[in-house]
Structures are given as C-alpha cells and as structure tokens.
Amino acid sequence: MGATINSYYSNQPVFLDYNAQMAGTTVTDAVSLQYTPNQADCTGWSLKVRANGNFISGSNSVLPQYFALRFNRVASGSPTAAQIGVTNNSIALAYSDVALIDQSNAGFTPYAGTEHKFDMIISGGNHLLVPNGTYIASLTFTLYNQNNEVVSTKIQDVSFQINSSSNSYTMVLQNSANVVDLVFNTLDNYQSGVSVTKTRGLKITGYSGYQVIIKTSGSNLENNAVTIPVAAVNVETTKVTATKGAVINTYVRALSSADQIIINNPVSHPTHQVTEYTLRYYTAPNDSRLTGKSGTFNTRVLFIAIPL
Template identity: 60%
Template sequence: MIIRELYRQHFKPEFLKLAGALSIFMFLFINSGYTQSIGYYTGAACTFNTLTEIANGCTSPNYFTIQYNMASGTYPAGWTLEVKANGDFSNGSTTIPAQYVSLAFNTANGGPGGVTGTGYQVLNTAQSVSLINTSEQLKTPPTYYFEHKLNMKVQGGNHLKVETGTYSTTLTVILRSKQGNVIATNSNVQASFVVNFTNSCQGVTLNSYSSNQNSFTTYAEQMAGATVTDALSVQYAPNGATCDGWRLDVRASGNFTNGAQSVAPQYFSLRFNRVSTGTPTASQIGVDNTPVVLNNTDVILINGSNAPFGANVFTEHKFDMIIQGGNHLLVPNGTYTGTLIFSLYNSNNVLISTTTVSVSFLVNTVNSSLTLELQNSANEIDLVFNTLESYANGVSVTKARGMRVVGYQPYQVMIKTSGLNLIGTDNSTIPVAAVNVQTTKYTSSSGGISTFTRALSTVDQIIVTNPMVDNTQQVIEYNLRYYTAPNDSRLSGKTGIFNTTVLFVIIPQ
C-alpha cells in the first residue's frame, strides 16, 4: 500500500507505462540467457533372479523420466526425441550387446500435445533412433519445462546367462528439430539392469566310479560284444549353484591296456541310462539314450542341459558302457583297463570340474587246454608277382609246420581277414578272396582230423577240425600254403605292395 501511494504521488502515468515496459523487457532479457538442457532420472531397473526371468525378459515401465528445460524459441511440429547407445551393457568383465535392449515412449507430463510413440526401438551404438512423432509445435513461452516417460525392455535369452552383476551403459538423448538441428542433448544418461541369476556353475564338483565289469569267456561273446548296464556313475555336488545350459563331456586318456596288449577306445560307447538321484530329471535336461563313441578327445554326453541343478541337491547319473564286438577283442587273456575323464562345462564353454575313473573288462576266452602258435615264419607271408609267368601260373608260398596246436579236448581252427581287401600303397585294392589258404597235417599219423582249403574272407571259415579221438592228436603241426589262381583278372594291372591281416582262431567244440 505504501509503495502504491508513492507511485501515485510522485510519478506521472506516462512514466508508469514506461516503467512497466522496461520491467517486461528486463524479464525477457534474463530468460534469453537460459540454455536448453535435458535432465533425467530413473525408476526401478529390470532384475533377473530366476531362469524363467532370464528366458522371458523384462520390461521396466517409466524407467526413464526425461526432463526438458527450455529457453525461448519456437519449433514447428515434427520435432522429435532420439536416443543412441554409447556402448554395450557391461559389468566390467562381461558384456551384453545393446541390441538386446529397447526403449519406447510411454506418457508425457506437461509440454505440447500431439506426441505419439514410435513403438519399441532397439538401441543402436552406431546411430540414434527416434522414439516419438509430434503434430504440435514446441514453443517457449509458455512451455519452459516438461517431461517424457520412457519404458525400457530387456530381451530374454541366452545372452543373459552371464556373470552376476549390474550391467550398465550410457545413452545419448537428443531433442532434435524438424529440420534436423539439435535443440538440446545429454550424452551421459545412465541405463542399467541387474542379473542375479548365475549361470557360471562355479562351485559344482564332480565325482565318478565304475561297477559291473564285463567278462568275455567265449569266442561268440567276443564277436557279439556286450552292454554293461550302469557301468559308470557320475555324481554332481552343485553346492549353491543353480546354473543351466551345462554340458558333460568325456574322453579316454588312451587305449584299454593289459601290459603290451591294448584295445582302442573307439570300440567303446557310453549311453545315458537314468538319473538315479537328485534333479533335474532326464526329460527336463533333454538328454536321450543315444550311444556316444569314446575318443581320445572330448565327446559330448549331455549337451546344454535345458534345466538347472537344484541348489545343494546331490545328483547322480548312470551310464551304460557298450563294447563293440569284433576282431579287436581277439587279444590275450587278461584284464584290460582304460581311464576316462569326465568334464563339466558351463553354458559359456568354461571348464568347471573334472573327475577321472578307471574302467575295465576281462578276456578269458581261450581254454587253458588249447593253444595255437604260428611258427617257422608263418606269421608273415609274401606273395611276389614279378614276372608274366607269376600272373599266368599263379604264385604259391608254403610254410611247412607253419601252425602248431596243443590241445587236450576237441577243437576247431577258423581263419578270417581283418578287411575285405588287401590295401595297396597307393590305396588301390585287391579282394582278399584272390588268395587261398590250404591247410594240411604235417604228419599222417593223426587220424580223424579234417583240414580244408579256403579262399580268404572276413567271414569265419573252418580250416581244421580235431575231434580228439586219441592222445596222438594232442600236439599237431600243420602246413599252411598260400596261393593264387592262374590268370586271375583281379590281379591284372596291379602294382605295389598290398597288405591285409589274417586271423587264426581256435575254439573248443
């Protein structure tokens, strides 16, 4: 009231008008010193605590509140808000690509109307993307301050199966005019989400043991092979880990050996049988019962489990061992032992734990009353074709007393080859049937014994039958003659050294 009185008493109306005009001018001058700026604050971040959340992803509504502080100016409709990722999301040691995160306009708080969102836009580290369309101008005054709310969505999937931690990056937010000019920008907008679910499998330990050793007691069993049910057990102690996507591998450290004798690991397979204790189940894991052939390098037994371990739940898996039958088992009697190494890897192919186990099988097929010996250099046969007459007449090599058998019960001797062909140095072939083997008794005093001539084959063929009529038949020596037929076309045009292996097998009758 006092001031008003002073004005009325001491100032003329014309001066009051001028003073009023001056005060308005000063206000505009002060505002014109303001700069356009963008601020922000964030809401609750996406947090991934379970495997389900990892798979499904997460949306954080109104995660960003973008604040616009405007100086005077007028910008026609078509102005927009753009955003660009300055880098991928990282917790310092592990990175998740920005392409798995997208933003979308939600609502406006103040400011001009006519703002609509462009939908979820995937973050890009190379260029900015527009989040809004506008149909009204942005004018200051009257709009000096307003806000936009933005949703942030993190796509679910294996890319989230990473180390635990807060994954962060910075964004550049740009308010851009219709003409493409930058009105305001902020290049340090912090964005983050949290992964609490660990997929590292750290803390899981393995153990293993073997059981149910197989024994081959007959030639027929050696040829048929065997399946040893529950031959091996692998035990998992997850402790606190609940990772999924883990993988179980196995490798053989070498051959199955008995002194100097050995059988290669590729004749053995492991087959998942069952989950005998603990979780997850076989169906939850996604494992089947397909046999896996052993090798000297890692082969996969369980590939990328579809389910995690139960935290602190002891688990055991049973595996069958399949032993392939065949000539490789025609080895001297004894126990053949191999070492297998099981390895657990997490979903990022990081080795977590290993365990080593010995597994063995027994060969005891040749009766102690039967022995067969190749003697007088009969263990190596050379058929030489070096003249035209060799092809025309055939070639013959005889090993007198080449085979010696000691037996105290009736027996048969069989012969076969390891392959269908003799293999040349240049990988050309000759069928093994091009070579014949004739067996005869060295002495004629042993009655009742039958001998035969056979063309070589991979099939078992009897070359001696001894019914053991009397004790004169207990120690017998046999002649072995290898020969080819005259003018055999299978040998025509062949040059080089050709090889195969001939197996002699004695079995009791």
C-alpha cells in the same frame, strides 16, 4: 558355479568265448556320475569325457574307439532327463573330449545331489581277440559351465575281462609263417599263379578237441585306395604231425573276412595235443582280379582255435 562331480564303475563285463567276443555287449548302468551342486544352479552345464589311453592288460591293448557311453537315466535328484534335453545316443570314446550331455536346458537344484547312470557299449569284433586278462582304461569326466569353463573333473577307471575258452589253446605261426609274400614280377606269375608254402608253419597245442577258424581283417588286400579281393588268395592246410585215432580234417579255403573252418580236430587223444600243419598260400592261373594291379597289397590273416 561351485558344483563338483564324483563317479564310480560297476558291472565289469566278462567275455567267455569266441562268440561273445564277436558279439560284444552292453553293460547297463556301468558308470555313475554324481553331481554336488553346492549353492550353484548351473544352467547350461555340459558333461564331457575323454579316454586317457587304451584299455591295457600287460603288454596287450584295445583301442577306446570300440567303446561308447550312453545316457541311461537320472537315478536320483533333478532335473529330469526331459528337462535337461539329453539324448540316449551312444557316444564313442576318443582321446579328446566328447560331450555326453551338451549344454543342459535346466540347472541343478542347489544343495540337492543328483546321480546319472550311463551304459557302456562294447563293440564286438576282431579287436577283442586278445589274450585273457583284465583290460583297464582311465577316463576323465569333466563338468563345464555355460561358458565352456572347467568346473570339476573326475578320473575313473573302467574295465572289461577276457577269459575266453579260445585262449585255452596255444597257436604259433612258426618257420616265418607270420609273413607271407606272394610276388608277381613276371607274366608267367599271372598266367600260372603263385604259390608260397610254409612247412610246419602252424603249431597248435591243446588238450581237447578244437576247430580252427581262418578269417581276414577285411574283405580286401589294400594298397591305399586300390584293392584286391582277399578271395583271390587260397590257403591249403596239411597235417604234418603223425597222429592216431580219429582223423584230423584239414581244408582248402579262399580267404574271406567271414569265419571259415580250416582245421577240425575232434578228439583229445595224446598224440593230438601238439600238432603241426603246413600252410600253402596260392593264387589261380589267369585270375582277372589281379590284372592291372601293381604295388604291395596287404591284409591280416587270423587263425582262431575254438573248442568243440
């Protein structure tokens, strides 16, 4: 089999705000694969792809598991999609080969070029809450013959861009507020509840009105297979910085993996541009969700500023 493959990438997606980051996107005809069969017929060929690493921008990265490719169409040449027997299922990227087309039912037409279009599907979610930048990953496409022998390979960079308005604000967890330990080591801790306060733990710098959303990375605090609902922990925010003009509202929330507004700063008054907040994490007395649990239970708490 003397066929070779080439590729190109187009239609780089751009995520402009929090809602877009949570929704994800599908990029139609993002990747094009071109086959030059030369004299080969190539019945039984397969096309596979692997990610050579994460999507990277500077020191920040996103795992490839949140990205998938999906066969869209035969843009030119033959055989047809029906003759190949290809499906339109999305195939998640991985660090090892995954099959985009597995053992075609039909070969190429010798000396005639063929082009296939693949959509790229980007799953929305917390993994896209990363600093602004262009995130690039290298993919290796490999053409195999019917004996699963490598015939041709092509390395192709693919990318997406984060240019989110949420990143126009600077949020800092300070005064050790990046780690919160609620310790239960006496009976009174369970009966009375536990409270941890991080004074001036959150500092926000912004030049327009904003809301702050709080959410957790999952619905449970986890210790291997044992879990505690995150709602067993409450968070209270209190504004510390003296401000003028419109009131900045702060709230108490039981933790949840769903979006909840915990701060609402409606105006861009100069005294609101740098504002510090105290964070208090606490549990309720005699909470049955904590009974009989032992060990260290963890979750991630996310604070996201979005413009009003």
